[in-house]
Amino acid sequence: MTQHDAYENAAAKAPPSLDALADRVQGPVLRPGTEEYDREQNGFQQAFRNDPVAVVGATGPGDVRAAVEYAAAHGLPVALQATGHGLASVTERPLLVSTRRMTGVTVDPAARTARIEAGVRWEGVIEAAAPHGLAPLSGSAPNVGAISYLLGGGLGVLAREFGYAADHVRSVDLVTAEGRARHVTAESDPDLFWALRGAGANFGAVTAVEVDLVPVASVQGGGLHFDADLVPDVLRAFTTWSATLPDELTASVSVLEYPDIPPMPEPLRGKYAAHVRFAYTGDAATLERLLKPLRDVGPRLIDDVGEIPYTESGRIYADPPVPHAYFGSNVLLDRLDADALVAAAEAGGPGAPAGAVIDVRQLGGALRRRPEVPSAIGHRDAAYILRVLSALDERGADAVRPVHEAVYAAVADATVGRRVNFIYGDRTTTEQVRDAYEPADYRRLRELKRRYDPENLFRCTYNIPPAD
Ligand SMILES: Cc1cc2nc3c(=O)[nH]c(=O)nc-3n(C[C@H](O)[C@H](O)[C@H](O)COP(=O)(O)OP(=O)(O)OC[C@H]3O[C@@H](n4cnc5c(N)ncnc54)[C@H](O)[C@@H]3O)c2cc1C
Numbered sequence: 392m393t394q395h396d397a398y399e400n401a402a403a404k405a406p407p408s409l410d411a412l413a414d415r416v417q418g419p420v421l422r423p424g425t426e427e428y429d430r431e432q433n434g435f436q437q438a439f440r441n442d443p444v445a446v447v448g449a450t451g452p453g454d455v456r457a458a459v460e461y462a463a464a465h466g467l468p469v470a471l472q473a474t475g476h477g478l479a480s481v482t483e484r485p486l487l488v489s490t491r492r493m494t495g496v497t498v499d500p501a502a503r504t505a506r507i508e509a510g511v512r513w514e515g516v517i518e519a520a521a522p523h524g525l526a527p528l529s530g531s532a533p534n535v536g537a538i539s540y541l542l543g544g545g546l547g548v549l550a551r552e553f554g555y556a557a558d559h560v561r562s563v564d565l566v567t568a569e570g571r572a573r574h575v576t577a578e579s580d581p582d583l584f585w586a587l588r589g590a591g592a593n594f595g596a597v598t599a600v601e602v603d604l605v606p607v608a609s610v611q612g613g614g615l616h617f618d619a620d621l622v623p624d625v626l627r628a629f630t631t632w633s634a635t636l637p638d639e640l641t642a643s644v645s646v647l648e649y650p651d652i653p654p655m656p657e658p659l660r661g662k663y664a665a666h667v668r669f670a671y672t673g674d675a676a677t678l679e680r681l682l683k684p685l686r687d688v689g690p691r692l693i694d695d696v697g698e699i700p701y702t703e704s705g706r707i708y709a710d711p712p713v714p715h716a717y718f719g720s721n722v723l724l725d726r727l728d729a730d731a732l733v734a735a736a737e738a739g740g741p742g743a744p745a746g747a748v749i750d751v752r753q754l755g756g757a758l759r760r761r762p763e764v765p766s767a768i769g770h771r772d773a774a775y776i777l778r779v780l781s782a783l784d785e786r787g788a789d790a791v792r793p794v795h796e797a798v799y800a801a802v803a804d805a806t807v808g809r810r811v812n813f814i815y816g817d818r819t820t821t822e823q824v825r826d827a828y829e830p831a832d833y834r835r836l837r838e839l840k841r842r843y844d845p846e847n848l849f850r851c852t853y854n855i856p857p858a859d
Pocket residue numbers: 434470471472473474475476477478490509529530531532534535536537538539540541542543544545546547548591592595596597598710711812813851852853
């Protein structure tokens with residue numbers, strides 16, 4: 392009997408009895424139709440939900456294991472949720488493991504590492520590391536979940552200096568599809584360790600990760616905002632300027648129409664504007680010199696540059712802190728062409744049928760280097776990543792898709808791939824996921840998927856199916 396037959400038989404013989412599961416776990420098992428169930432599956436992303444048959448509020452690896460075994464026995468897919476930043480459209484009802492109670496962070500200052508449990512947001516690691524003059528390789532928004540970010544690669548505010556966060560993972564604790572708790576390192580399971588760092592959510596329910604911390608207490612950084620009439624000039628200047636930067640400077644530019652609401656700084660309210668953001672680990676005087684070509688473009692609506700403690704690194708990108716509905720994706724570019732970038736911005740700009748945020752981050756530097764211990768992250772030679780993102784209204788994703796397609800079309804000549812972390816709302820698209828990996832790596836990932844999750848239990852993610 393195959394594992395699949397076993398699941399089918401079990402499902403036929405024993406209809407899911409949540410009481411049996413509840414008896415095995417310490418945390419709550421929440422059922423549809425209750426307020427607790429709704430609260431637990433509510434995430435930062437407001438447009439999508441998992442709509443599970445039940446939610447297991449896991450308190451530790453034992454609960455995660457019981458949930459995975461239960462789902463496998465009853466032929467249910469397993470969905471994982473920490474913060475709900477990555478919620479996406481679903482086509483079937485999973486068993487949801489909510490990790491928000493697993494919030495332990497332990498820092499080892501001598502080893503410069505942190506052990507992070509499954510439900511931890513980056514802000515928890517940043518706070519725990521800061522007293523030791525250390526920082527994690529976190530991203531633009533400190534309220535994003537650390538584990539999923541790491542499993543998908545992890546492009547941080549200091550990315551060009553230190554590389555992908557996933558390449559700084561030392562070990563991964565997870566429960567695999569067969570219900571086995573494993574401690575995975577480069578030495579113990581080289582294949583699985585490779586796959587977990589870049590395509591990780593396909594291979595199990597991760598309960599904790601150990602990562603490197605870097606000796607950064609503060610950065611020189613901030614942002615320059617330019618008004619609508621300067622947007623094309625800023626994009627042109629960013630194209631030439633970014634090509635000259637040292638690896639210690641990680642920069643990006645976004646263009647968007649800012650909402651006309653009080654939380655927005657007054658100079659930006661209701662304005663279409665460009666925002667160049669950067670973090671630099673060198674000294675203030677050098678940064679001032681490096682910024683000159685950008686400031687020469689023209690007057691700034693806001694010019695906010697200075698020393699920022701890493702605990703306030705979220706100020707650099709100033710991502711919206713409140714839950715909302717959004718949709719978007721990204722393309723990796725092998726070069727940035729100024730005309731194409733201006734055309735891309737126009738395609739999503741004020742005249743477009745739906746509003747879009749265009750965000751271009753420079754890659755290169757340490758992101759280009761192959762790590763000592765290889766990982767599944769693909770397209771390392773990409774020079775930039777261009778992201779497109781729209782807030783959704785009642786018209787849903789179909790209203791914004793044509794705008795996004797027009798943006799991607801403008802940079803199609805330079806497009807070489809994608810990053811799974813920045814696929815928002817539409818993770819079930821196999822082609823998008825395949826684009827994230829080198830062809831040979833994608834084949835290897837599928838082989839590993841057949842070995843570690845042949846029934847595709849962990850498919851409620853950027854899925855790599857084991858078979859066609
Ligand atoms: C505002 C914002 C800013 C962002 N900034 C960056 C950035 O700077 N750099 C970057 O690289 N990414 C960034 N991201 C993308 C982010 O890394 C992904 O969306 C990530 O998946 C979010 O993880 P989460 O735990 O917060 O969300 P969740 O929705 O809770 O989880 C997302 C997915 O991760 C998987 N998952 C979660 N927990 C586990 C687990 N324990 N085991 C296995 N799989 C699990 C599941 O597939 C789940 O659907 C950003 C996203 C947003 C919305």
